[in-house]
Amino acid sequence: MSLPRYDHFINGARVPPASGDYFDTENPYTGEVWAHIARGNAADVDAAVAAAKAAFEGPWGGLTATRRGQLLRRLADLVIEHAPRLAEIEQRDNGKLSSEVVAQVRYMGEYFHYYAGLADKVESKVIPTDKPGVFTFTRYEAKGVVAIITPWNSPLTLTSWKLAPALAAGCVAVVKPSEFTSASMLEFAALFEQAGFPPGVVNVVTGFGAEVGEPLVAHPDVAHIGFTGGELAGKRIYEAAARNLKTVTLELGGKSPNIIFDDADLDQAVKGVVSGIFAASGQSCQAGSRVLVQESIHDELIRRLVEFVGTAKLGDPTRPDTQIGPIATRPQFEKVLDYIRIAREEGARCVLGGKARPDLGAGQFIEPTIFTGVDNRMRIAQEEVFGPVLCIIPFKDEADAIRIGNDILYGLAGAVWTRSLHRALYVTERLKAGTVWVNNYRATSFTTPFGGYKRSGIGRESGSDAIHEYLDTKSVWIST
Ligand code: NAD
Numbered sequence: 001m002s003l004p005r006y007d008h009f010i011n012g013a014r015v016p017p018a019s020g021d022y023f024d025t026e027n028p029y030t031g032e033v034w035a036h037i038a039r040g041n042a043a044d045v046d047a048a049v050a051a052a053k054a055a056f057e058g059p060w061g062g063l064t065a066t067r068r069g070q071l072l073r074r075l076a077d078l079v080i081e082h083a084p085r086l087a088e089i090e091q092r093d094n095g096k097l098s099s100e101v102v103a104q105v106r107y108m109g110e111y112f113h114y115y116a117g118l119a120d121k122v123e124s125k126v127i128p129t130d131k132p133g134v135f136t137f138t139r140y141e142a143k144g145v146v147a148i149i150t151p152w153n154s155p156l157t158l159t160s161w162k163l164a165p166a167l168a169a170g171c172v173a174v175v176k177p178s179e180f181t182s183a184s185m186l187e188f189a190a191l192f193e194q195a196g197f198p199p200g201v202v203n204v205v206t207g208f209g210a211e212v213g214e215p216l217v218a219h220p221d222v223a224h225i226g227f228t229g230g231e232l233a234g235k236r237i238y239e240a241a242a243r244n245l246k247t248v249t250l251e252l253g254g255k256s257p258n259i260i261f262d263d264a265d266l267d268q269a270v271k272g273v274v275s276g277i278f279a280a281s282g283q284s285c286q287a288g289s290r291v292l293v294q295e296s297i298h299d300e301l302i303r304r305l306v307e308f309v310g311t312a313k314l315g316d317p318t319r320p321d322t323q324i325g326p327i328a329t330r331p332q333f334e335k336v337l338d339y340i341r342i343a344r345e346e347g348a349r350c351v352l353g354g355k356a357r358p359d360l361g362a363g364q365f366i367e368p369t370i371f372t373g374v375d376n377r378m379r380i381a382q383e384e385v386f387g388p389v390l391c392i393i394p395f396k397d398e399a400d401a402i403r404i405g406n407d408i409l410y411g412l413a414g415a416v417w418t419r420s421l422h423r424a425l426y427v428t429e430r431l432k433a434g435t436v437w438v439n440n441y442r443a444t445s446f447t448t449p450f451g452g453y454k455r456s457g458i459g460r461e462s463g464s465d466a467i468h469e470y471l472d473t474k475s476v477w478i479s480t
Contacts, residue, residue: 012199031362040207055200076112142170254412258288336387411453
C-alpha cells in the first residue's frame with residue numbers, strides 16, 4: 001500500500017518540492033513510517049514568500065479589519081469541527097496522548113475566535129503634542145510577511161499562537177513546521193481555503209532547519225520571525241534576524257521551579273507536580289522540572305509522589321486509559337536517557353523510574369523518573385531535559401526558595417504552593433519568570449500573555465498585546 005505524500009502548500013495549492021525529494025515521517029509509538037513529506041529548499045521558500053507578499057499587497061491587504069475577523073471566525077469554527085481529524089494526524093506524528101491532543105486542537109479553535117474578535121479592535125491614538133498647529137495620531141500597520149517556525153511538541157497549538165494574532169493584525173505568513181511533525185499543519189492549511197482566505201495568505205513549506213528555516217529567516221521580504229523551539233536554533237535565528245534588523249518573537253526553553261511550602265494543600269500540590277512534569281511525557285517548555293520543597297515536608301512529598309506516579313500507565317497513546325506516551329523523536333529519546341545517566345553520575349538519587357522501556361510499542365518509552373538529592377548547580381537541575389524527569393531540591397525558607405528558583409538561566413514559568421496569600425505574592429513578585437502560577441500549574445489562555453524572562457525568550461504570545469508583535473506603529477502629523 002502506498003503511503004500518503006504531503007506537498008507544500010503555496011498560494012492556495014499543493015505544490016511538489018522544487019528538489020523533487022520527500023522525507024519519511026514516523027509514528028513514535030509504532031515506529032512505522034506513515035507518510036512522506038516534501039523536502040523543501042530555498043527555491044520553495046522564495047515561491048512561498050512571493051505568494052505571501054502578493055497576497056499582502058493584493059487581495060488580503062485590501063480587506064477591512066472586520067472582514068479579516070469574519071474569515072478568522074469561520075476558520076475557528078472549521079478548526080473546532082475538524083479537531084478530531086487534525087488531532088489524529090498530529091498524534092500520529094508526535095505520540096502525545098489522544099486525549100491531550102484533541103483538547104489542544106479544540107482549544108486552538110478558541111484561539112482563532114479570540115483573535116477574530118480583536119482584528120477590528122486595534123484602535124489608533126490621537127496624541128496631544130507640544131507643537132502648535134498640528135493634529136497627530138498613530139496608525140498600527142501590519143508588518144507584512146511573517147515567518148513562523150515551530151517545534152514538534154505541540155505543533156498546531158504553537159503555530160496558532162503566532163498565526164492567529166499575525167492574521168488578525170493583517171500580516172501574511174509562511175509556516176515551517178518541525179520536520180518531525182509536518183503533516184498536521186499541511187492538513188490544517190486546507191481549512192484556510194475552505195474558510196475563504198485569499199490564496200497566499202498562509203503558506204506552508206516543509207523540510208529541515210538548515211534547508212528551509214535558514215533561507216526563510218534570511219529572506220529579504222520576511223519582516224518578522226515567530227519561533228518556538230530550542231535555545232540553539234533560537235540563537236541562530238536571532239543572529240540571522242539581527243543581520244537584517246528583523247523583529248523576532250522567541251519562545252524558548254525552561255527549567256521552571258515548582259515551589260511547595262509546608263503550609264500547602266499537599267494533595268493538590270502533588271497533582272500539580274505530576275501534571276507539571278509528566279503531562280506530554282515532560283516534553284513541554286513550561287514543564288515544572290525542578291520541584292523545590294520545604295525541608296519539613298520533603299520526605300512526605302517524595303513518598304506521595306512515588307506512590308502516585310509509580311502506578312502511571314505507559315503505553316499506546318491512543319488508548320483512553322494511557323497516562324504516559326512515548327518520547328516524540330529518537331534524538332529526544334537519546335537525549336533524555338543521557339540526562340538520566342548524567343544525573344546519576346552527578347550523584348543524584350533515582351527514587352522512581354530511570355529506565356527506557358524497550359518492551360513498549362517501538363521502544364521509545366522512558367519511565368517517569370524522579371531524582372532526589374539534587375543540588376541546584378547540577379546539570380540535571382540547570383539544563384532543559386524535555387522529558388519525564390523530575391528533580392527535587394529541598395529549601396529552608398522563602399528567601400532560600402527564591403534564591404534557588406532564580407538560580408537558573410531560564411525564566412519561562414514557575415509556581416508557588418501555599419495557603420498564605422502574603423507568601424504567595426511575596427514569592428511571585430520575586431521570581432524572575434514570565435508566568436507564575438499560585439496553587440495550580442500549567443494554566444494558559446488566549447487571553448493571557450505567555451513568554452519568557454532571561455534565556456526563555458523575547459516577546460509575548462497570547463493576550464490582546466500579542467497582536468502588536470505583528471504591527472508597526474506609524475505616527476502621522478497633519479498641519480491644521
Ligand atoms: P529546534 O529548536 O531544533 O527546532 C525547532 C524548529 O526550528 C524546527 O522547525 C526546526 O527545523 C527549525 N530550525 C532549526 N534550526 C533552525 C535554523 N538555524 N534556522 C531556522 N529554523 C531552524 O527544536 P526541536 O528539534 O524541535 O527540539 C530540540 C530542543 O528544543 C528540544 O530538545 C527542547 O529542549 C527544545 N524545545 C523547546 C520547545 C519549547 O516549547 N520551548 C519546544 C520544542 C522543543
